[in-house]
Amino acid sequence: MPTGQPLAYRMRPRTLDEVAGQQEVIGKDTALYQMIRNGHVPSMLLYGEPGIGKTSLAYAIAGTSDLPFIALNATTSGKKDIEDVVKESRMTGKVLLFLDEIHRFNKLQQDTLLPHIENGSVVLIGATTENPYHDVNPAIRSRCGEIKQLKRLTKEDMLTLLHRALDDEERGLGKQSIEITAEQLDQIAVASNGDARKALTLLESIVEASDEENGSVVVEDSLVSQLVSRVGVFGDKKGSHFYNLLSALQKSIRGSDTDAALYYTAHLLESGDLVALSRRLLVIAYEDIGLANPAVGPQVLAAIQSAERLGLPEARIPLANAVVLMCLSEKSNSAYQALDAAIAAIHAGKTGDIPMHLRDAHYGGAKDLGHVGYQYPHDTKVGSFGGWVDQTYLPDKLVGTHYYSPIDAGEEKRLASIYRKLESFKKK
Structure with a gap:
């Protein structure tokens, strides 16, 4: 084994039985494991964050099967590389191709390779950090019988890998006498956050730096x-994991789980993208808190503006206040849902002419066009509400249509009572 190769590279699993973790995908009880052990390797896509074992799993599948194996990267491979794969398949009957960063596969590469994946002479294992349903060409996706999402390794999986590297005399560090405690290995496993490559690289660096x-x-x-x-x-900034963090943050706030929301906020802050986090928090203030607590929107905006002026790390302080405030606030999405309903109705053709009395009358000749009859609500007081008159505002064809369904939550409970009261006035 060349000494220049990193420990993480040397310790890649050689067969499926050496794969740590991913039991739901490739465990001995899975159909995929049984297929490969029985000699059938289907074309597949492996999707997940960096360092969780996509490349290692591909090499393990290659080591378990008897197929000739070729590994390429879509960012650096050209048409000639694909043609070489096709030539190899013609000579051997079938070849296993591992294509990393498959979401960068260009059309020329696809056109060269697709027919051979179709006829089974090339078995494709594609790996990507991006969501394949968003970023992998449908033509490739449709030819892959398996699309597997890999997960971060558990702490126990990480410890298994670390101990294996320390014990392995052929590929690992087993020939050295290394005094490292269980607590220190725990630190490495936790800090690597499910990323096997980071764990093994960190272990190698620690051993190399020790006396x-x-x-x-x-x-x-x-x-x-x-x-x-x-x-x-903290994952791949601006990759799928980054957007998954934003999604998890919003769903945690919507679900009023303060601890989970702070956890995801911490991850996003550590990614260093204050703009994306701030934008999402402002969206949440109006999308999920909404009319139940209208004061939250301006408060969150003030927190965001404070964070922008402060910069990191102090920016975390006003943002933490905003996150906790939204988690514990009453929730309502009624306003934007009502608007979405109106937009959907317009797209469905449910429209009508603007009533004549609502049309612009601020010019000479408007009266001749029939733009008359508007009643000024401020001239008719209704208790402490202000002014209101019973006149038609929707197009005639849409009179009686309702888009807004108020929610009796927080401040919106008061607004809902006003809405219903005004509706009752119309009926009278």
Whole structure:
């Protein structure tokens, strides 16, 4: 084994039985495992965050099958590389192609390869960090019988990998005497956040940076803490995981789970994109809190503007206030749902002419066109509400249509009572 190869590369699983984690995808009880063990490898797409085992799983599948194996990256491979794969398949009858970053597959590559995937002479394993239903060409996707989403490895899976690397004398660090404690390995496993590559790279860096005493490498707590603190664990900024974090944040606030919302906020802040986080928080204020607590929108905007002036790390303070406030506030989506209903009705052709008395009358000749009859509500007082008159505002064809359904939550309960009262006036 070349000494220049990183530990993470050397410790890739050689067969399916060496794969750590991903039991739901490739465990011994899964249909995919049984198919591959029985000699049938289907074309598939592997989707997930960096470092969770897409490439390793592809190599493990190759090691378990008897097919000739070729690995390419879609960002650097050209038409000739694909033609070489096709030539190999003609010589051997069938070839297993691993294509990393498959979402970057260009049309020329596709046109060259698609017929051979179709006839089974090329078995494709594509890997991507992006959602394949959004970013992988449908022509490729339709030819893959399996689309598998891989998950981050658990702490137990990470520890299995770390111990395997420490014990393996052929590919790992087993030939060295290394004094490292269970607590230190726990630190590495936790800091790597389910990313096997980071865990093994971190372990290798710690061993390389440690001093040797009496023939043994002695790992110090201070060194582990120092190197662990440098490990980025927050995913691919602007990739699918980033948008999954934004989605999880909004759903946690909508579900009033303060702790979960703060957890996802922390991840997003550590990604360094203050703009995206701020934009999403402002959307939530109006989409999910809405009329139940109208004061929240301006308060969240003030928190965002404060965060922009402060910059990180102090920006986290006003944003934390905004997140907790929205989590514990009453919730309503009635206003924007009503608008969406109106938009949908317009697209469905449910429209009508603007009543004559509502049309613009601020010019000479408007009266001749029939733009008359409008009653000024401020001239007719209704208790403490202000002014109101019973006149038609919707087009005649739509009179009686309702888009808004008020929710009896927070401040909107008061607004709902006014809405219903005004509706009752119309009926009279």
